[in-house]
Amino acid sequence: MSELGVVRRVLAYLVLLAVTFLICFPLIWAFSTSIKGPKEVMATPPRLIPTEATAANYRNLITGKEQYFRADQAYVPTTAAPQHFIAWFTNSLIVSGSSTLISIVISTLAAYSITRFRYWGRRIIPYFSLLGYMIPSIILVFPLFLVMAQLSLTNSLWSLTFGYVSITLPFSMWLLWAFFRGIPIELEEAAMIDGASRLRVFVDIVLPSALPGIIAAAIFSLIVSWNDFLFARVFINSIENLPLTVGVMHFFEGVHVDWGLMMASAVLMTVPMAILFMLMQRHLVAGFGAGAVKG
Amino acid sequence: MSPSTDWRVADNRIGILFIVPFVVAALVFMVYPVLESVRLAFYQHNPLNPDASVFVGLENFRTIFDDPLFWQSFRQAAIWTGCSIVLQTVIGVLLALLLHLPLRGISVFRGLLLFPYIVPTVVIALILQWMLNPDIGVVNWSLRGAGLIDESIYWLATPNMAMLSTIMLNVWKYTPFVTICVLARLQTIPLELYDAAKVDGAGPLRRFLDITLPQLAEVLVVVVIFRTIWTFNKFEEIYLLTKGGPGTSTFNLAIYSFEQSVASLKMGVGAATGVVMMLLLFAGSLVYMRVFRFASEEAE
Numbered sequence: 001m002s003e004l005g006v007v008r009r010v011l012a013y014l015v016l017l018a019v020t021f022l023i024c025f026p027l028i029w030a031f032s033t034s035i036k037g038p039k040e041v042m043a044t045p046p047r048l049i050p051t052e053a054t055a056a057n058y059r060n061l062i063t064g065k066e067q068y069f070r071a072d073q074a075y076v077p078t079t080a081a082p083q084h085f086i087a088w089f090t091n092s093l094i095v096s097g098s099s100t101l102i103s104i105v106i107s108t109l110a111a112y113s114i115t116r117f118r119y120w121g122r123r124i125i126p127y128f129s130l131l132g133y134m135i136p137s138i139i140l141v142f143p144l145f146l147v148m149a150q151l152s153l154t155n156s157l158w159s160l161t162f163g164y165v166s167i168t169l170p171f172s173m174w175l176l177w178a179f180f181r182g183i184p185i186e187l188e189e190a191a192m193i194d195g196a197s198r199l200r201v202f203v204d205i206v207l208p209s210a211l212p213g214i215i216a217a218a219i220f221s222l223i224v225s226w227n228d229f230l231f232a233r234v235f236i237n238s239i240e241n242l243p244l245t246v247g248v249m250h251f252f253e254g255v256h257v258d259w260g261l262m263m264a265s266a267v268l269m270t271v272p273m274a275i276l277f278m279l280m281q282r283h284l285v286a287g288f289g290a291g292a293v294k295g
Numbered sequence: 296m297s298p299s300t301d302w303r304v305a306d307n308r309i310g311i312l313f314i315v316p317f318v319v320a321a322l323v324f325m326v327y328p329v330l331e332s333v334r335l336a337f338y339q340h341n342p343l344n345p346d347a348s349v350f351v352g353l354e355n356f357r358t359i360f361d362d363p364l365f366w367q368s369f370r371q372a373a374i375w376t377g378c379s380i381v382l383q384t385v386i387g388v389l390l391a392l393l394l395h396l397p398l399r400g401i402s403v404f405r406g407l408l409l410f411p412y413i414v415p416t417v418v419i420a421l422i423l424q425w426m427l428n429p430d431i432g433v434v435n436w437s438l439r440g441a442g443l444i445d446e447s448i449y450w451l452a453t454p455n456m457a458m459l460s461t462i463m464l465n466v467w468k469y470t471p472f473v474t475i476c477v478l479a480r481l482q483t484i485p486l487e488l489y490d491a492a493k494v495d496g497a498g499p500l501r502r503f504l505d506i507t508l509p510q511l512a513e514v515l516v517v518v519v520i521f522r523t524i525w526t527f528n529k530f531e532e533i534y535l536l537t538k539g540g541p542g543t544s545t546f547n548l549a550i551y552s553f554e555q556s557v558a559s560l561k562m563g564v565g566a567a568t569g570v571v572m573m574l575l576l577f578a579g580s581l582v583y584m585r586v587f588r589f590a591s592e593e594a595e
Binding site for chain 1: 307309310311313314316317320321323324325327328329331332335342345390393394396397398404406407408409410411412413414415416417418419421422423425426428430431432433436439440467524525528529530531534535549552553556557562565566569572573576580
């Protein structure tokens with residue numbers, strides 16, 4: 001494309017900066033609120049840079065200390081004591097990690113199978129998966145709840161793990177199928193003619209070349225399960241077994257909403273995803289290219 | 296028989312072994328729930344008293360079709376989806392064109408664009424509730440500071456504003472999806488097309504309408520269909536911000552189904568709503584496949 005004039009270039013950068021601002025501002029604002037003291041959170045007009053920064057909200061979430069607020073004359077507990085935050089955080093990590101692991105193992109094996117072997121019905125599997133990942137969670141959640149009840153798994157982290165497999169498996173399958181199809185088969189055939197066993201070939205040749213696809217599928221799977229609210233809302237009813245997404249909603253209960261605490265938990269909830277995002281950005285874009293995006 | 300077909304037949308058993316976990320998981324966690332929800336749609340089912348499940352035929356469907364709230368939810372879902380998709384597509388394409396420009400540091404912006412996609416819906420919903428707080432929220436105070444409003448806007452407490460707020464959330468989170476897809480396609484348009492048009496004296500707008508837009512048509516149709524299907528069925532983006540309120544003014548079918556199952560304990564009615572949503576989804580998928588086949592035939 002041709003060179004741009006100076007005026008147009010400046011204009012383009014201005015628009016890009018405005019877009020960047022719109023993308024980043026909510027999280028910047030959340031962070032700013034999270035490091036304000038209780039008085040300054042409620043102060044008007046609100047300021048971006050706190051006059052007095054404090055880490056109290058983060059400390060309280062991490063140590064699980066109960067917070068108190070001055071309401072009229074008496075001291076009353078705030079909305080919800082943050083003592084479960086670390087448990088929620090751990091639950092989220094366990095559940096999204098284990099469901100991603102299960103989905104990826106199952107779909108990697110399946111993708112290898114349907115692209116390298118011939119048997120009846122293998123062709124419909126990718127299309128079945130595509131259909132599966134269009135089905136919204138709201139349709140799956142209640143029947144799955146009944147399945148979990150029959151297996152006596154409700155209110156356990158297992159129910160969430162399996163629940164998330166039902167949403168992450170179809171699109172991992174679709175993405176990995178597209179990816180495996182693109183890996184040339186000649187190298188494998190040559191190795192096998194040289195006497196390497198099927199399993200050797202799978203581990204030494206296929207897995208390394210499929211790694212970018214596997215990573216992309218894993219990232220999307222982690223994002224989806226870390227972000228879920230609906231399954232956890234329906235499956236889990238004891239407060240200590242909740243993942244973060246449903247847990248933090250308990251901060252709304254009570255007379256007084258502690259926005260500082262709330263914004264600190266919003267920031268902490270984003271941190272693992274932001275780290276993943278920074279480390280894996282390249283693969284994420286590759287995944288978008290392969291069309292494996294659940295939105 | 297060639298040696299390659301030989302080993303294919305010999306170890307086909309491994310192939311079957313590798314597909315078994317997928318088939319089992321798909322049957323238990325995908326096929327069964329879908330079939331079960333279709334079955335439930337014909338039953339009266341209270342989750343607190345599962346033994347008293349009664350077959351009621353089409354009664355649940357009659358209930359929802361007679362319920363004004365169902366039709367209201369349907370209408371609101373259509374408005375919500377329509378507005379979100381138009382905004383996402385227009386903004387998404389403009390952004391993609393901008394990010395396609397040969398500017399220094401553009402890859403930093405491209406990377407940043409994916410950020411909203413990884414932010415949990417819960418997080419952005421919490422932050423928006425805080426920013427849109429009528430008395431102490433930053434949005435009202437900024438508007439007031441700029442002299443645009445005199446009185447507080449009750450963003451989440453008035454029906455129209457609540458609808459607008461949920462649309463804003465949706466556009467914020469999913470416009471990047473459109474941009475990434477369009478940008479990927481833009482990068483494959485041969486530059487010679489533009490050079491030829493320039494020689495013919497076509498201006499930037501002409502070049503966009505005559506070259507870029509037709510090239511983007513296919514990816515746009517696919518993206519719009521996919522986004523429409525997903526947006527129409529979204530639950531969390533609305534529920535977490537407004538709970539469907541104020542009143543029922545931001546209900547869509549997903550929230551209607553959820554409320555029937557959870558609040559009213561009528562799982563059958565909730566499931567019947569789900570079946571209607573699935574039928575709409577299949578209709579959408581058929582359109583998609585038609586277009587897809589049409590597009591690939593065009594390409595050949």
